[in-house]
Amino acid sequence: MLLEVRDLHVEFHTRDGVAKAVNGVNYSVDAGETLAVLGESGSGKSVTAQAVMGILDIPPGKISAGEILFQGQDLLKLKEEERRKVRGAKMAMIFQDALSSLNPVISVGDQLGEMFQVHKGMSRKDSKAKAIELMDRVRIPAAKERVGQYPHQFSGGMRQRIMIAMALALEPELIIADEPTTALDVTVQAQVMDLLAELQRELNMGLILITHDLGVVADVADKIAVMYAGRIVEQAPVHEIYKAPAHPYTRGLLDSIPRLDQKGQELYAIKGLPPNLLAIPPGCAFNPRCPMAQDVCRTDEPPLYDVTESPVPRASACHFWKECLHG
Amino acid sequence: MPEPEPFEPLESYGEEGRAIASTGAGGASDLATAEAETLEQRPSVDAAEEAAGGPEGAGPDKKARSLWSDAWHDLRRNPVFIISGLIILFLVVISIWPSLIASGDPLDCDLSKAQEGSQPGHPFGFNGQGCDVYTRTVYGARTSVSVGVLATLGVAILGSILGGLAGFFGGAWDGFLSRITDVFFAIPVVLGGLVLLSVVTSSTVWPVIGFMVLLGWPQISRIARGSVITAKQHDYVQAARALGASNSRMMLRHITPNAVAPVIVVATIALGTYISLEATLSYLGVGLKPPTVSWGIDISSASPYIRNAPHMLLWPAGALAITVLAFIMLGDAVRDALDPKLR
Numbered sequence: 001m002l003l004e005v006r007d008l009h010v011e012f013h014t015r016d017g018v019a020k021a022v023n024g025v026n027y028s029v030d031a032g033e034t035l036a037v038l039g040e041s042g043s044g045k046s047v048t049a050q051a052v053m054g055i056l057d058i059p060p061g062k063i064s065a066g067e068i069l070f071q072g073q074d075l076l077k078l079k080e081e082e083r084r085k086v087r088g089a090k091m092a093m094i095f096q097d098a099l100s101s102l103n104p105v106i107s108v109g110d111q112l113g114e115m116f117q118v119h120k121g122m123s124r125k126d127s128k129a130k131a132i133e134l135m136d137r138v139r140i141p142a143a144k145e146r147v148g149q150y151p152h153q154f155s156g157g158m159r160q161r162i163m164i165a166m167a168l169a170l171e172p173e174l175i176i177a178d179e180p181t182t183a184l185d186v187t188v189q190a191q192v193m194d195l196l197a198e199l200q201r202e203l204n205m206g207l208i209l210i211t212h213d214l215g216v217v218a219d220v221a222d223k224i225a226v227m228y229a230g231r232i233v234e235q236a237p238v239h240e241i242y243k244a245p246a247h248p249y250t251r252g253l254l255d256s257i258p259r260l261d262q263k264g265q266e267l268y269a270i271k272g273l274p275p276n277l278l279a280i281p282p283g284c285a286f287n288p289r290c291p292m293a294q295d296v297c298r299t300d301e302p303p304l305y306d307v308t309e310s311p312v313p314r315a316s317a318c319h320f321w322k323e324c325l326h327g
Numbered sequence: 328m329p330e331p332e333p334f335e336p337l338e339s340y341g342e343e344g345r346a347i348a349s350t351g352a353g354g355a356s357d358l359a360t361a362e363a364e365t366l367e368q369r370p371s372v373d374a375a376e377e378a379a380g381g382p383e384g385a386g387p388d389k390k391a392r393s394l395w396s397d398a399w400h401d402l403r404r405n406p407v408f409i410i411s412g413l414i415i416l417f418l419v420v421i422s423i424w425p426s427l428i429a430s431g432d433p434l435d436c437d438l439s440k441a442q443e444g445s446q447p448g449h450p451f452g453f454n455g456q457g458c459d460v461y462t463r464t465v466y467g468a469r470t471s472v473s474v475g476v477l478a479t480l481g482v483a484i485l486g487s488i489l490g491g492l493a494g495f496f497g498g499a500w501d502g503f504l505s506r507i508t509d510v511f512f513a514i515p516v517v518l519g520g521l522v523l524l525s526v527v528t529s530s531t532v533w534p535v536i537g538f539m540v541l542l543g544w545p546q547i548s549r550i551a552r553g554s555v556i557t558a559k560q561h562d563y564v565q566a567a568r569a570l571g572a573s574n575s576r577m578m579l580r581h582i583t584p585n586a587v588a589p590v591i592v593v594a595t596i597a598l599g600t601y602i603s604l605e606a607t608l609s610y611l612g613v614g615l616k617p618p619t620v621s622w623g624i625d626i627s628s629a630s631p632y633i634r635n636a637p638h639m640l641l642w643p644a645g646a647l648a649i650t651v652l653a654f655i656m657l658g659d660a661v662r663d664a665l666d667p668k669l670r
Contacts, residue, residue: 085571087570101562
C-alpha cells in the first residue's frame, strides 16, 4: 500500500475550546489508484490532507493520535527535515486557487525551476530547461516564450496547469489535489481533470482528490470516502456509491445534485448546517439533520459497519445502513 | 451491473472554507494583520485585469509587469517623486562633494565679521563666530544626510530582521519581542535622548545614530511582523511548503519580496523624521557637538540672536525644512506607488 492513514485524530486548540476536526480517519491509496474524499466545508477532508502532507499549522493544530504510513514508514515519526525532503519529491499537493498559490512576484519558470533547485540541487540554467519541459508536458502553448512570465499573465486554466506541473515536477508517488478544479470554468475543469488523470496513469501515481463536486468524482475516482464531522461515514467503490448509497448523508449529497430531468422542481438540500466542531452532537454526528434518525442515533455513535455485498469492500457508519442501502 | 446514474454538475456547491484554521489565529496577530493590511500589497489585481485583455493573457513579447515594475512606472510619472528625488540627489551630491558649490572652510571663521549680513562672496552672511553661513549650511548637509540614511538603514535592518522572525515563527519569541517593542514605544524620544546622550562625550555622529536605531527599530519591527504574518498566510507560501521548500527558502524567496514594501515605505518617511530628530537633539545640546558642522548646532547657537541677526538661523533652518520635506514627500510617493489600493 502506498499510503495508509490509520485512526488519525486532529484537534485545533482555540480560545473557545478544542475543535475536533478529524476524529479517527482511516483510508488508503495504492499506486495508480484514485481516492476521492468528499464532504462539506469543515468535514475535515482538507485537514486530513494537510496532516498527510505535514503542512498543518501546529499550533493551533495538533495531531493527537494516529499513524500516517507512507510506503510503510510512519511520517509522523520523521524529523521535520526528513519530512521536508519527502514533500515535493515523493508526495506533492495541488491547491484550489492557482492564482493565490503561485507567488505573484516570481516568474512561473523560476517557480517551476525552484523544485529542481531545492530537491535536486540543479543550476539555474538547467532548471529553466526543465521548467520549459514541464510546461510543454502540461500543454502550455509557447512554453519557451512564456517561461519568464508572471502568474497574473496566465489564464485560470493555464495557472492550474502550472500548479500541476509544479506538483509533478519530481514525479512523486502520491499527489493530493485539494479541489483542483473548483476555481475554474466548467469547460476548463474537464480539461484539467483529464490532464491530471492522464499524467497519473502515465506515472502510476496514487491520487487523493479532495472535492465537494460529485461530478468531478464520477469520472476519475476508483473509490470514494465521504467525510462528515471529521469521520469517514461511508467508503465504497465509485460506481456502487452512485447506485445505492449506504448512508443517509451520502444519499442527501447525491440528491442535491441538480439534474436535467428535475427542471422546474425545487432542488433538494440537506436541511440544517454542518455541526460545530467545538460541540459535535452525541451519538451519530449527522443525527440532527438525518431524515432517518431514531432514538439510538442520538445516544450511540455508529461504528464503521462492513456493508460489503459485492467483491469490493465497502463500509458505512450508519445504524440503519441496511434500510438505507435497500430502501 | 447498471451504469451509474448520470448527472449534470451545474456549479460547485458552496465554498470550502478553512473555518477551523482561521479560528485558531489569535487576536493579537489578527490586529497586526489588520495593521499591515493598509500597507500590504496585493498581488497586482489591476495588472491581472489588464493582462486578461487578450486571450491567454499577454503575448510573449510584452514585457512582464511585476509589482516593482508597476511601482517604478508610477513613480516616474509622479511630479512629487521627481521634485523630491531631484532635491535629494542634490543633497547627496553636496554631502559627498561639498566643495563643488562651497569653496570656503566651514571652520575658517573671522570674529571681526560676527553676525554680519549678506556680502559679496558670502551670500548668507556670517554667524555669531564670524563663520560663513553659506559654507556651514552646505557642509551641514553631510551630517544630516548621513545621520538620516545610516539611522534609517540601521533601523530598517534591525527592525525587519527581528520583526520578520517574530512574525514568521510566532510563539514565545513573538510574544517576548512584542512586549519589548511596547516598552520601547513607551520611551519618549526627546527625554530618552536627553538622558542617554548626555553621558556621551564622543563628538562623532555614531552615538546619535545608535540612539536612533535603539529607539526606532520597534516601529519597523511591528510593521515587518505584521506584513510577514500577512504574507505567511498566502496560499503560495503554503504551496511552497507543500512542495518541500525549507524555512529559510520560504522566508527569503516567498515572504520577503511580498512583505518588504510596507517596510520600505515607513523607512523612507522615517528618514525625514530622523534628520529633524538629529537637529532637535543637537539643538538641545545632546546630539552632535562642535566642531561637527550640523544644522541643529547652528540653529541652536543662532537662536539667542534671532532678533538682530535672523539670517544666522533662517538659512540652516530653511535647509533643514527642505531636506525633511523632500524625504517625507519621497516616502509618500513611494507609498502611493507600492500600495495598489491607493491608485
